[in-house]
Amino acid sequence: MPATKQVIRVALLLMSAAAFLSVTAWAQDDSSDQSAGAPPAASTPAEINAENPPLSGLDAPSAEPAYGGRSYLMPGIQLTESINSNANGNTGSNTHVAEVSRGLGSLDLQKIWKSNQLGLDYIAGGVFYAGPHSPGQKRSYQVHTFAANDRILWRTGQLAIRDSFDYLPEGTFGSSSFGGVGGLGSALGGVGAGTGLGGGLTGGTPSGLVGSPGSFGSIGLQPRIDNSSVLDVVQQLSPRSSFTIAGGYDFTNFLNKAQSTVSLVDSQQFNGQLGFNRLLNKKDQIGFLYAFQDFHFPTSGSGTVTAQIVHVIYGHRVTGRLNFTAGGGPQFVIIHSPLFGESKRISGNGSIALHYIFSPRTNAQILYQRFVSPGSGFYAGSNTDATRLSVSHLFGRHWKAIADGGYSHNSSLQKNLLTTGLNSSSYAYWYAGGSLRRQIGQHFGAFASYQFNRFGSGGCPTGTGSTALCAKTFQQHVGSIGIDWHPRPIRLD
Numbered sequence: 048m049p050a051t052k053q054v055i056r057v058a059l060l061l062m063s064a065a066a067f068l069s070v071t072a073w074a075q076d077d078s079s080d081q082s083a084g085a086p087p088a089a090s091t092p093a094e095i096n097a098e099n100p101p102l103s104g105l106d107a108p109s110a111e112p113a114y115g116g117r118s119y120l121m122p123g124i125q126l127t128e129s130i131n132s133n134a135n136g137n138t139g140s141n142t143h144v145a146e147v148s149r150g151l152g153s154l155d156l157q158k159i160w161k162s163n164q165l166g167l168d169y170i171a172g173g174v175f176y177a178g179p180h181s182p183g184q185k186r187s188y189q190v191h192t193f194a195a196n197d198r199i200l201w202r203t204g205q206l207a208i209r210d211s212f213d214y215l216p217e218g219t220f221g222s223s224s225f226g227g228v229g230g231l232g233s234a235l236g237g238v239g240a241g242t243g244l245g246g247g248l249t250g251g252t253p254s255g256l257v258g259s260p261g262s263f264g265s266i267g268l269q270p271r272i273d274n275s276s277v278l279d280v281v282q283q284l285s286p287r288s289s290f291t292i293a294g295g296y297d298f299t300n301f302l303n304k305a306q307s308t309v310s311l312v313d314s315q316q317f318n319g320q321l322g323f324n325r326l327l328n329k330k331d332q333i334g335f336l337y338a339f340q341d342f343h344f345p346t347s348g349s350g351t352v353t354a355q356i357v358h359v360i361y362g363h364r365v366t367g368r369l370n371f372t373a374g375g376g377p378q379f380v381i382i383h384s385p386l387f388g389e390s391k392r393i394s395g396n397g398s399i400a401l402h403y404i405f406s407p408r409t410n411a412q413i414l415y416q417r418f419v420s421p422g423s424g425f426y427a428g429s430n431t432d433a434t435r436l437s438v439s440h441l442f443g444r445h446w447k448a449i450a451d452g453g454y455s456h457n458s459s460l461q462k463n464l465l466t467t468g469l470n471s472s473s474y475a476y477w478y479a480g481g482s483l484r485r486q487i488g489q490h491f492g493a494f495a496s497y498q499f500n501r502f503g504s505g506g507c508p509t510g511t512g513s514t515a516l517c518a519k520t521f522q523q524h525v526g527s528i529g530i531d532w533h534p535r536p537i538r539l540d
Contacts, residue, residue, distance in 0.1 A: 155168050210277075301424055317343075344428075380393075437451040455477070
């Protein structure tokens with residue numbers, strides 16, 4: 048119950064903050080003309096290119112509000128039944144098949160004023176596990192993911208306030224808490240602010256150096272709370288040049304640690320970055336970025352990690368067809384270990400993103416990132432290489448297919464921790480799956496999905512720390528069927 052009370056307190060604080068933003072925006076609107084008729088739709092300031100936004104910023108291309116820039120409210124419901132071959136997270140052959148039931152509801156809000164845009168997305172529900180379970184594990188867990196995005200616009204720039212909150216029973220990479228990426232992407236998910244889901248390669252909070260990097264791999268049921276708050280500014284200097292500045296704070300707390308095979312490591316992360324961007328022509332852009340990351344691990348003896356990154360970024364965009372960005376540069380890492388003192392390293396940091404629309408019915412994206420992450424609870428800081436490939440296709444008027452896969456490799460920055468984390472030098476996690484969805488009538492749909500997850504740990508060099516997963520693997524098959532309901536967006540103008 049203490050964990051539930053903590054979740055409720057955090058959720059109330061988030062809702063209060065969202066309400067404050069809404070009241071502030073309404074106050075701005077009250078000073079405008081109150082004549083009848085819908086207010087004019089807000090848009091990105093004229094001097095900021097919404098189709099090719101600054102590469103060092105946090106907005107994806109075409110950050111245009113959904114549904115033609117109008118205010119709306121859209122609810123949704125999803126019911127899912129799954130078969131999970133290893134819900135308990137056992138290694139080796141000692142696995143048990145479990146039936147998993149999920150009931151989820153979503154609510155998306157977009158409110159548009161002349162110089163302000165507010166988006167709120169919220170998914171909440173419960174997950175129920177039937178069948179054998181390990182000691183200490185519960186049969187039911189709550190699911191909460193909330194995202195808020197408030198933009199204050201002026202003629203040559205914008206200020207964005209973003210927050211993403213997750214309370215999930217499993218990790219974010221591969222969306223295991225929702226039965227896999229296929230089921231989540233087919234039937235449920237926000238269109239306003241983007242759901243939380245830990246950011247990184249899973250979406251939600253903008254990927255990059257500021258914002259939550261997500262949890263790249265998990266084993267079985269291990270509830271966790273993650274929250275990421277970001278403040279960023281874009282200022283246009285000329286029709287071709289702009290600068291960006293952003294700062295953020297993220298924390299991850301693992302709950303009920305006694306039920307975990309590994310003593311997972313909580314983390315706190317402070318971020319900041321500065322960037323300059325220059326449009327070379329309508330399709331090409333170049334950017335320069337400096338970023339700073341500071342990782343703290345509250346558990347005694349876990350040390351700290353800081354990183355400074357310099358990036359050169361190139362982007363090429365063909366409107367409605369292709370979006371390609373690539374960036375990279377050196378990163379300077381300082382590790383403060385209570386056992387071995389201070390050490391310094393120089394390595395590479397970078398990302399590649401390709402989104403290609405083959406036709407109005409088919410599109411694909413490839414994402415890759417190399418960066419310093421908190422370690423997903425297994426390490427007190429790690430070098431992470433993560434990639435994701437997804438393809439979607441529409442068949443006729445009613446059918447949609449999604450294929451999705453991801454891989455991450457994580458190398459520990461602090462080895463031989465005495466009391467926390469996994470004592471291996473590295474681990475890898477990958478997933479692959481997909482879904483098929485059929486629209487039934489105007490508001491209902493049905494889908495089936497499948498996903499395979501695999502976690503593999505390297506050997507442990509010494510006997511200190513947790514050795515339960517040394518040179519072992521965990522794998523899982525998840526098959527799901529479900530129905531969903533989405534009405535037409537409710538206009539608020």
